[in-house]
Amino acid sequence: MSLRYQIENVDVEKKVAEWLAWDQNAVTRSEIESLFNENKFNELKKRLLSRMEFGTAGLRSSMGAGYSMMNDLTIIQTTQGFSVYMLELSPTVRKRGVIIGFDARHNSNRFAKLTASILLHQKIPVYLFSAIVPTPFVAYGVRRMNCEWGIMITASHNPKEDNGYKVYYSNGAQIISPHDKCIALKIEENLEPWSTSWCTSVIENSPDCKDPYHEIYASYMEDLRKLSFQQYMSGPTLNATTQLRFTYTPMHGVGYKFFTDAMKTFGFQSCIPVLEQIEPDPDFSTVKYPNPEEGKSALDLAIKTANESNSTIILANDPDADRLALAEKQPDGRWHVFDGNEIGSIIGWWLLTCFKVLHPDTVSDAYCLASTVSSRLLQAIAVKEGVNYVETLTGFKYMGNKSCDLLAQGKKVLFAFEEAIGFMCGTNVLDKDGISAGVVVAEMAAYLNSKCISILEQLESIQNKYGYHVSINSYFICHDAIIIKQIFERLRNYGTSEQYPATCGPYSIKYVRDLTTGYDNSQPDGKAILPTSKSSQMITFTFQNGCIITMRTSGTEPKIKYYTEFCSKPDSGFNKEAVKRELQKIVQCLIECFFEPEKNGLIYRED
Numbered sequence: 001m002s003l004r005y006q007i008e009n010v011d012v013e014k015k016v017a018e019w020l021a022w023d024q025n026a027v028t029r030s031e032i033e034s035l036f037n038e039n040k041f042n043e044l045k046k047r048l049l050s051r052m053e054f055g056t057a058g059l060r061s062s063m064g065a066g067y068s069m070m071n072d073l074t075i076i077q078t079t080q081g082f083s084v085y086m087l088e089l090s091p092t093v094r095k096r097g098v099i100i101g102f103d104a105r106h107n108s109n110r111f112a113k114l115t116a117s118i119l120l121h122q123k124i125p126v127y128l129f130s131a132i133v134p135t136p137f138v139a140y141g142v143r144r145m146n147c148e149w150g151i152m153i154t155a156s157h158n159p160k161e162d163n164g165y166k167v168y169y170s171n172g173a174q175i176i177s178p179h180d181k182c183i184a185l186k187i188e189e190n191l192e193p194w195s196t197s198w199c200t201s202v203i204e205n206s207p208d209c210k211d212p213y214h215e216i217y218a219s220y221m222e223d224l225r226k227l228s229f230q231q232y233m234s235g236p237t238l239n240a241t242t243q244l245r246f247t248y249t250p251m252h253g254v255g256y257k258f259f260t261d262a263m264k265t266f267g268f269q270s271c272i273p274v275l276e277q278i279e280p281d282p283d284f285s286t287v288k289y290p291n292p293e294e295g296k297s298a299l300d301l302a303i304k305t306a307n308e309s310n311s312t313i314i315l316a317n318d319p320d321a322d323r324l325a326l327a328e329k330q331p332d333g334r335w336h337v338f339d340g341n342e343i344g345s346i347i348g349w350w351l352l353t354c355f356k357v358l359h360p361d362t363v364s365d366a367y368c369l370a371s372t373v374s375s376r377l378l379q380a381i382a383v384k385e386g387v388n389y390v391e392t393l394t395g396f397k398y399m400g401n402k403s404c405d406l407l408a409q410g411k412k413v414l415f416a417f418e419e420a421i422g423f424m425c426g427t428n429v430l431d432k433d434g435i436s437a438g439v440v441v442a443e444m445a446a447y448l449n450s451k452c453i454s455i456l457e458q459l460e461s462i463q464n465k466y467g468y469h470v471s472i473n474s475y476f477i478c479h480d481a482i483i484i485k486q487i488f489e490r491l492r493n494y495g496t497s498e499q500y501p502a503t504c505g506p507y508s509i510k511y512v513r514d515l516t517t518g519y520d521n522s523q524p525d526g527k528a529i530l531p532t533s534k535s536s537q538m539i540t541f542t543f544q545n546g547c548i549i550t551m552r553t554s555g556t557e558p559k560i561k562y563y564t565e566f567c568s569k570p571d572s573g574f575n576k577e578a579v580k581r582e583l584q585k586i587v588q589c590l591i592e593c594f595f596e597p598e599k600n601g602l603i604y605r606e607d
Contacts, residue, residue: 012041015048019065024198025072028065035065054078054184055535056176056397060155060164060556063107070163075111076197078165079118081187086124086149089182093148096170097125099212101138102153103320104254104280105163108132111153115165117200120209127212128203132254132280134321135166136433139400140223141216143172143430157251157291157318158556160284172430173400217258221265223428224436228266229354230443239267242446245311248438249274249302251290252281253319258435266439268446272309274302284319292316292325293421295337297606299327303335313445313455317434323421324434326441328455336456341375341471341565344417346459347437348378350444351415351425352387359412363387367406369399369416372530372540373550373563377462377469378417380567384466387414393515393530394538394552396422400430419473419563463576468568470579472587475554475561476595476602483600484553484560488516488537491551491594504541504549505589511542547586551594560602562590 016036023029035044047066052059052074059078063070086093098119102112109132116126127145129137135152142150150168158164167175167183175183196202203209225231230238246263248271250256256278263271276286284290292298302314306329314335316325327337338346348368356363367388370378382389388411392398399416406413407427416424422432425440441455448458463469478484492514494501500512500519511522513530515538520528522542537560538552547566554561566583595602 009041012044012048015067016044019048019067019073022193023065023071023073024193028071028073031065054180054187055555056174056180056395057555058164058166058175060158060162062161063163070107070111070165072110072114073193075114075165076118076193077191078187079115080190080194080197081185082167082183083119083122083124084190085183085186087122088186090148093124095125096146096148097127097208098149098151099127099129099138099141099145099147100151100153101129101133101135101141103135104132104252104282105153105155105319106160106282107163108153111163111165112151113200113203114197115151115153116209117202118194118197120202120206121194121196121199123208125208125210127210129216130211130213133213133216134254134258134317134433134435136322136429136431136435137216137220137258138166139168139172139174139431139433140220140429141212142168142170144216144219145212152320154320156320156322157289157293159289160282164556168431171401171404173404174395174397174431176397176401220428221261224262224439225265226428227426227436227440228443229358230267230447232358237267238450239443239446240269242268242449244313244442244446244449245309246271246442246445247274247302247306247309247311247314248272249277249292249299249305249314249316250280250321251287251292251298251316251319252277252279252284253290253317253321254280255317255321255435258321259315259317259438262435262439263442266443268439268442271315272305272311274305276301290319292318292323293340296327296335299325299335299337303327313442315438315441317438318421321434322432324423324437324441325421326455330454330456338455338459339471339473340417340419340421341377341469341473342459343421343441344370344419344423345375345377345381345462345469346455347423347425347440347444348415348417349381349458349462350440352381352385355412355414356385362412365410366412366414367403368414369402371395371399371418373473373552373561374417374419375469375471375565376548376567377466378415380466380469381462391530394418395555396424396432399424403427403430419471460576468576468579469565470567470576470583471563471565472583473561473563474605475559476597476604477559478600478602479558480601484537487560487595487600488539488551491539492517500539501541501594504543504586504593507547507586507589508544509541510544513540513542514538515540543586545582547583549586549590560595562587562595564590
């Protein structure tokens with residue numbers, strides 16, 4: 001037996017003793033005890049010798065025993081450190097308080113109550129939702145209740161084994177650096193549970209714990225009404241009388257009640273529910289992945305329901321209702337499942353068009369935003385129509401905070417989106433919101449239908465006018481962090497040291513932007529304009545033919561993602577199919593030359 005092995009086992013034994021001294025949850029205590037008694041030291045090392053990293057996305061991991069997983073003890077440790085940071089940063093938190101919500105996943109309610117009780121013991125007022133809510137309700141509630149912070153217990157569309165801890169600042173947007181680093185430091189300084197941290201009875205007894213559910217619900221729906229274009233034009237008549245039939249699924253999550261009432265707020269009749277999926281189910285029993293972004297495989301039951309109900313449009317939320325998927329039945333009977341770029345482009349067109357009708361004299365103060373890996377079609381629309389366009393790093397934390405900055409300057413933010421089916425319509429919620437996006441799409445569809453135009457036909461009309469922007473986005477799964485790093489380091493030392501590739505197969509590369517290192521050869525000084533982060537991998541290649549490809553790691557999943565887009569101007573002579581064929585060739589070269597999936601043992605995305 002090696003000395004290193006003996007030392008590591010001693011470290012594990014110390015951590016086991018520490019865990020059993022601190023953890024008061026019988027289930028997770030038993031889990032650690034069983035692993036120890038069965039001499040499963042490798043598993044214990046994974047669970048106890050490393051911690052979940054608190055980042056701008058908060059926490060997200062599998063549930064189970066150990067410091068690397070979501071459980072009662074790690075929730076307590078996180079909230080203890082977070083509360084210390086709250087009080088050090090701004091003592092006014094004891095007046096303004098914190099709003100806390102939770103989804104329908106296993107343990108979400110329990111984690112929310114533990115979080116609330118720790119804050120209450122610290123004399124920090126808490127607005128704790130009494131029932132499951134969509135994630136956008138917490139983002140909305142921060143500003144509505146004038147809170148200092150917001151916390152949402154959710155893992156969004158992750159597998160059923162996962163849960164998470166998402167944080168919002170007083171501006172209603174997700175936190176950005178340096179908050180995450182400061183919170184992480186305070187967590188490390190406050191790991192041992194305080195004497196009161198396991199006591200949740202304070203929730204029932206404290207006058208500082210209030211339920212915001214009914215107030216937020218009513219206020220959200222009232223503010224949502226302002227996004228309805230029809231109320232300004234002809235009232236809700238068109239929405240109420242449309243012949244379209246909408247099928248809706250919340251994907252076993254929280255959305256059904258909220259989306260149904262949102263449709264009523266816009267004047268629509270009831271949508272057709274996917275009965276097997278409308279009740280919250282933390283096991284997501286009818287889908288392999290509770291992620292509508294996966295396309296048709298996630299929408300099988302919705303398509304079946306729609307076909308049986310003579311419905312031509314499917315609207316789907318993910319389990320915490322902050323994302324929206326869209327599908328439309330075509331005249332030949334097939335279903336077109338729109339990708340995130342297509343949905344973002346058509347919602348952006350609709351909101352921009354409506355705004356110009358209602359406010360023709362203030363277009364120069366209007367803004368649309370998108371992440372750097374999203375389609376440039378929205379940019380083409382905005383530029384041609386005289387609206388400002390802002391590109392941000394990937395993630396709504398950046399778009400939400402940028403929107404807040406623009407609002408402070410007296411600007412109007414119409415829309416923001418990311419290709420991962422996240423959409424922010426207006427600024428009621430400074431984060432992606434699948435509820436509001438869904439009813440906005442429904443109203444747009446009703447309007448187009450009154451003109452005998454389908455959503456897909458309108459998208460094609462937009463592309464004819466502003467240029468074909470064809471995207472192919474996907475990912476590989478890789479559970480080995482060392483291999484992931486090697487893939488990106490190889491691209492930074494392609495052939496020779498510190499040399500990026502000049503070609504990908506037969507395709508010449510014009511510019512390289514590396515937001516991990518800060519390199520960008522399209523800039524005169526060789527430095528990237530967008531913020532950089534050494535903690536994540538992200539490289540963008542701009543080709544001589546205009547194609548743009550970004551490779552990046554995911555902050556919440558074991559994936560290497562790629563985003564590709566090839567554009568042709570309206571007068572280029574290229575049709576959409578020609579553009580698509582050329583992009584498919586480029587993507588194949590990308591996979592073979594840069595990813596090398598067989599060599600690196602990468603797992604292809606399941607279609």
